[in-house]
Amino acid sequence: MSTKLSENVLKALDSLGFKEFTEVQEKAIPYALSGEDLIVQSRTGTGKTAAFAIPILEKASMERHVQALILVPTRELAVQVFEDFRKLGKFTGLESVVAYGGVGIEQQARKIRNGAQIVVGTPGRILDLIGRNALSLSKIRFFVLDEADLMLAMGFIRDVERIMSFTPAKKQVLLYCVDFPQEIIRLAERFMRYPQHVKLISEDKSAQGVKQCFYQVMPKRKLGALIYLLKELNPSRAIIFCKTKRQVTDLEAQLNFNGIQASGIQGDMSQALRNRVMDDFKSKKTRILIATDVAARGIHVDKISHIINFVLPHDINYYIHRIGRTGRMRDVGEAVSLCYSDEMGKLGQIERLMGKTLEEKFLPDFIPAPKFTKTFHQSRSQNRFHSQRPRQYHEFRNKDSRRPSFRKSYNERYAE
Structure with a gap:
């Protein structure tokens, strides 16, 4: 030195x-x-x-x-x-x-x-x-x-x-x-x-060390898609991002109810419990942490293999902060976003900010339906995990979910 x-x-x-x-x-x-x-x-x-x-x-x-x-x-x-x-x-x-x-x-x-x-x-x-x-x-x-x-x-x-x-x-x-x-x-x-x-903030926001992709998923299928991806990806250590403290609490309950050990961290928890959650995450006793942007900003844990955006952030700059938690110190990380139709405009803004088109991936035709706790059904009626679009819309999206995306690429949309 x-x-x-x-x-x-x-x-x-x-x-x-x-x-x-x-x-x-x-x-x-x-x-x-x-x-x-x-x-x-x-x-x-x-x-x-x-x-x-x-x-x-x-x-x-x-x-x-x-x-x-x-x-x-x-x-x-x-x-x-x-x-x-x-x-x-x-x-x-x-x-x-x-x-x-x-x-x-x-x-x-x-x-x-x-x-x-x-x-x-x-x-x-x-x-x-x-x-x-x-x-x-x-x-x-x-x-x-x-x-x-x-x-x-x-x-x-x-x-x-x-x-x-x-x-x-x-x-x-x-x-x-x-x-x-x-x-x-x-x-x-x-x-x-x-x-x-x-x-020391590079103007290049493309996050070269992070593999990024997204899945178009109807809101009512997000939980099932998340469970499927967690089992397929088998992350060594992952952070799942939600928008609100209530989403964190609900998603933690649903994942554990479906056999996936996960812990949430949010502001209403006692300090002793927050400390225990973080100690378990750092020691890999718990490999999946669910958090809001605010709660996660103070978390510095190395070797995070996956970032999963269960909900895209309100501020697109927070997307950069989120995915920057993986792929550090020459490691390769992966960032996965679960998006529904109303979020595609925001995804386009993120692509424009980063100067690159994110890869779209597709889920299998059949994903086992998750089990729901009573709390989840209550939260569904409060529109925390699904939209209020007509049933016919969801059926149409189900039928066409395997079709190639018709989104224009970044270069096509922003060439001018």
């Missing part, structure tokens, strides 16, 4: 098996060590946590007060970032604490009062701690916003601004994001001083 680091940090890196910096670490760490404010655009799974953790661990002192605050949007990401700080800083003598909702606040407050130098937390819990006078930000030297664009999407930016108001004017601000929307730009202009900008 070319960047000069202390013996304690190098020892930790060696114990973790670090051989060389990733691109984001190589470009961001020197700026952060020099004390400059920094904006980094980098995808998940690129080693960005270490890119801000290493400089903080290098520059923080042993004084017993909070010197660094790392704000993250989700509990899962808070736990992961905290664990990275703990591992990277295990020989430095610095103490870290993680603060998030869903668990008791007193233990978190006690650790902060006892002199932890680094706090990793979600905006809501950080404001709670400030309101209880358990956390003072008057002496912090480092302020990190991780997944800033997701904080914006989740409505946390006003909370971030409130938290910023409790910090001193003189501090180093490090902002990490995937997208860089206008409101994040305004936030940077307001709180950062001549920041350096490291952009």
Whole structure:
């Protein structure tokens, strides 16, 4: 490694098996060590946590007060970032604490009062701690916003601004994001001083390391198609994406009812249960995880073989975020989308965004009908898994489901 680091940090890196910096670490760490404010655009799974953790661990002192605050949007990401700080800083003598909702606040407050130098937390819990006078930000030297664009999407930016108001004017601000929307730009202009900008998001959005395909499936056949594909693909580790928390809960019940072990993760779960689900997924005790885009954004697990879009995302840019969880570090991954007629327009937008036509595949004429729990039948009446189109339409689609697609290719549609 070319960047000069202390013996304690190098020892930790060696114990973790670090051989060389990733691109984001190589470009961001020197700026952060020099004390400059920094904006980094980098995808998940690129080693960005270490890119801000290493400089903080290098520059923080042993004084017993909070010197660094790392704000993250989700509990899962808070736990992961905290664990990275703990591992990277295990020989430095610095103490870290993680603060998030869903668990008791007193233990978190006690650790902060006892002199932890680094706090990793979600905006809501950080404001709670400030309101209880358990956390003072008057002496912090480092302020990190991780997944800033997701904080914006989740409505946390006003909370971030409130938290910023409790910090001193003189501090180093490090902002990490995937997208860089206008409101994040305004936030940077307001709180950062001549920041350096490291952009590692390629303009090529075609995801070369990911095999992508889609199946046209009527809504009422999606569950059966999903069960069939999971048995055929036999993924070593897969994430299935849904739109809502209720869809996650329902789909988890239906898959398990049909003999496919799967676990869902969503915001209404207790933290203990969320932790158990993630531990099982990381250890492959459970190979299939069902999640929404928000819940999955804070999940960083290597060696994911398949991404399955049970429902296409509302924002087409989230398609890129979803499939970027597979095919990492020169691995080859596969992304499968189950689409019905009303989603074909959105699929076309995704193809235009990526600059490529996705391969269409076809299901067999006969797929065994899945078993349904009572909950599923109730959800069907609430239009969570099927559309309200006339029965004749579904019968027509059944008869023609094996015909070749008449969609124009990307080149035909967008040649002009």
